[in-house]
Amino acid sequence: MTHPPKSSAAPPGSGVPTMPSVPTQAKPPAPAPQAPPPAPVPDPAPARRTAFAEGLDQVRAAATTEPGRLRIIGAALALLVVLFGAVTAWQTDDRAAAADDVLNKSQPLSNAAADIYRYLADANTAASSGFLAGGQETAASRERYEEDIDKAASGLVQAASNSDPDSPAAATVTKLNRLLPEYKGLVERARTYNRQGFPVGGAYLRYANEKMQEEMLPAAEDLYTSENQRLRADYGDATPYPWAAIGLGVLALAALAWAQHRNYRRTNRVLNHGLVAATATTTVVLLWLVVGHTVARAGLNDSYDHGVRSLNVLHDARIASLKARGNENLTLVARGAETVTKKNAKGEDVTYDAYDYDFNTDMDALGKGLAAASKLADDDTGGKPVTAAEGNMKVWKERHTAARAQDENGNYEAALERVIGAEGATGECFDSVDKNLDRALRHEETEFEQAAGDGLDAMTGLSVGAAVLAVLGAAGAVLGIGRRLSEYR
Amino acid sequence: MRGRLRTSLRGWGGVGAMAVVCALAVAFVLLLPLTQSHGDGSTGTGGPGVTHAVQAADDDPCTDPAIKAAPEKQTLSPSGADGATIEKIKARQGEKRKLIVGVDQNSYRWGYRNPNGGANADLEGFDIDLVHRIAQDILGDPNAVQFKAIPTNQRIPAIQQGRVDMIVRTMTINCSRLADVAFSAPYFKTGQQVLAPKSSDITGYNDTLARKRICTAEGSTANTKLEDDKKAGELVSSAKISPPVPNQLDCLVRLQLGEVDAVVTDGALAASQAAQDPTVELKGTPFTTEYYGVAMKQDADDLVRRVNRILVDYRQDTTDGWQASYDRWLSATLDKDSAKSEPPTPQYLRKS
Secondary structure: OOOOOOOOOOOOOOOOOOOOOOOOOOOOOOOOOOOOOOOOOOOOOOOOOOHHHHHHHHHHHHOOOHHHHHHHHHHHHHHHHHHHHHHHHHHHHHHHHHHHHHHHHHHHHHHHHHHHHHHHHHHHHHHHHHHHOOOOOOHHHHHHHHHHHHHHHHHHHHHHHHOOOOOHHHHHHHHHHHHHHHHHHHHHHHHHHHHHOOOHHHHHHHHHHHHHHHHHHHHHHHHHHHHHHHHHHHHHHHOOOOHHHHHHHHHHHHHHHHHHHHHHHHHOOOOOHHHHHHHHHHHHHHHHHHHHHHHHHHHHHHHHHHHHHHHHHHHHHHHHHHHHHHHHHHHHHHOOOOEEEEEOOOOOEEEEEHHHHHHHHHHHHHHHHHHHHHHHOOOHHHHHHHHHHHHHHHHHHHHHHHHHHHHHOOOHHHHHHHHHOOOOOHHHHHHHHHHHHHHHHHHHHHHHHHHHHHHHHHOOOHHHHHHHHHHHHHHHHHHHHHHHHHOOO | OHHHHHHHHHOHHHHHHHHHHHHHHHHHHHHHHHHHHHHHHHHHHHOOOOOOHHHHOOOOHHHOHHHHHOHHHOOOOOOOOOOHHHHHHHOOOHHHOOEEEEEOOEEOOOEEEOOOOOOOOOEEOHHHHHHHHHHHHHHOOOOOEEEEEOOHHHHHHHHHOOOOOEEOOOOEOOHHHHOOOEEOOOOEEEOEEEEEEOOOOOOOOOHHHOOOEEEOEOOOHHHHHHHHHHHHOOOOOOOEEOOOEOOHHHHHHHHHOOOOOEEEEEHHHHHHHHHHOOOEEEEOOOOOOEEEOOEEOOOOHHHHHHHHHHHHHHHHOOOOOHHHHHHHHOOOOOOOOHHHHOOOOOOOOOOO
16 A cells, blocks of 8 residues: 655655654754754743744744644644534534424424414304304304314413413413403303393303404414414524535545645555545545435425425415304304495495405405415325315305395395205305315325425434544544654654 | 704704694695585485475584474374385395394394294394384285394494385484484383492492493494583593493493493393393483484485384284283383383474
8 A cells, every 4th residue: 555655756854753852943944854953942032922923933833844744734634524524513403403393393383373273263153153053052063162172272282382481472372371261251151141041142252252353363373473484484494505514524525635645746655544534434424414415405395395385375275264154154143234345346335244245355265275275286185185175165155155145135044044054054065175174284294294204314313423424534634644744753 | 873863853843843734734624524524414315305304403403402302203294105215115026025124133122132032043022023013014024024233333324325224223313313314203212321230339320420431332322422421521520431332232241241330321221231130230210311213214204104104003003012012022121011111192393
């Protein structure tokens, strides 16, 4: 392996043990270190200089001899490789932590927030449907209400334990935690009075509805929005390329290559074991870093494009369908009490029933959401429920029109039957839309978890591996240079 | 820096004030015709050829002391003849052949949905009986009615916009409403009364209301009366009028939740509230005398006359008329004896 030195690049002062015993040489002659070195004379500097300046002088002095140069090179190489390892470990650790947050924290939280909204809105719809039925609420609607409230409450507990204290999300959760029992109390009173046959029960329900619509649902929407922002921020932290680490890796490799080339020029030896080992580990770390991160990034981007985007669209569609159902019920509860005046296409003022107008707006949002979701759905399992939901929505609209016609004609009971009745009512369509959206959501969730999990897996061990390999690489560089240095003893 | 900012702003104070004054003047000039045209709205809906005593008195019926004292007398004499309005109602075809009536669905025993009223959960109550009677007379079918639930403050707009043919919803006849709608003869007598918890130290509409929070419905007689009395100094000045609620029944909710200390509403409705909660009661006697009437569009003369004739029949009908309805719905919550609630023999002073 070690070739005999050739004439041209003979090591300077070969055979002469010139290992300088003192790093500082006061005035070294230019070409080669002298033997014996002059006794080190303490530099009688006229004024005391900074440690840095003195160190610089020492380095400069060392650079004049080959062993000194070798030492500097060895130290620089080791430092560069260690630095590369450290930056790699730090940057990948950051990204892995963010990716882990995406998978295990912010996405589940964003989901939980959407669920809180859904359960609250659904509970309110169940309560108002019970009231609409005129008589006493059915066991089914009561059960649905109770279940929704329980789920909303446990969702709030989860959101509370996962939000940082003093964050706006925590304040929103606190507010919702305060309002939920208030709301429930109002509904309970409504129930009691309803049982006694007093219309003040209806007044309590209106009050509860007002609290839900004007305070609780907006707060839940805020929570959803802020959790979504957090999710996006975590994606932003997890996906950018670790340029600092990559740059340092390239730099370390270049330095190692230069050092080996220099070595070859001076000694005609092709390979230096230590330096080769250092180069190999650095290359491994750099490749691992680039490939691992690219795979992780692809996984995460995939989880965003095929998971989170679909999930967002589906959540929005589900919220729109819930709002539409709530407004459809309120149209019958309010019985024309509230109207809005809007300009039609010709610019004329037209008066609409306020709740029916909102219903139509919500249905438009639902239609748009479903269309977007079916565009985003990339496989059959994801697309089927969305298509089915679109079908349900069409039937819902038809039945709603029929129910409205009955109400407009003054056949209130017939309209009621078509909205909350047992068979052929719009309630069936709403339930089907909800069920299908739930199916689609669960599918997209699995897709998200798979893709994001793959991404996270690609980063496994990268930071620890990079640190260990970098230390090995640095050791190799030091040993390699040390071997060369030993030739000067 | 701050000092420099302050000096640089100092010169602008006068200019700013002038700009504000100019803006206010412009806004005032622009808004003035608006407020006036609002008052004139009644003239417009009156239509050509309709010149009632109301308009003679400077467009505001309340400026005429006779009308102000007895607004319930400002109605047209009874007649069974069909006119343009009734013919339009009768011309409705098929399923739409119904009288569209604005009612309340929250007034216990007046107009409400009984939660235990069976699967249909029809509206029922004293007002609802009268509506069925009117529908029977005009369309020959007591159930040819489309009920619309109208909040208190929407009663007048609902009539003016033609969303309903009439409002039968414990609506007090008063002079300011006469500027916007036409009323039938009175069909019920009541007065404003205070409702408070039995344990409360409030004794009626007097100084015991000091520092109490009082609930009223938006657009209700009670709300207007309280605001007026407070301005005039007739209500103790420390009484707080809470932000009005959409319906008088919402006041009972606020009262039970401790958000208000007292409710002021028509005695008839206050009694309905007390009937739903044994811990509250009417305090003192009614401090006004008011009459409920059926409200209709101002130019619907034939309909007003028709309703007045129906009311005459309804009160004379002993088996299934006014008295029977009173006994059925109100004798339990009001007096056993209906004498206090019976309006006087109607007078028809409106000439056209």
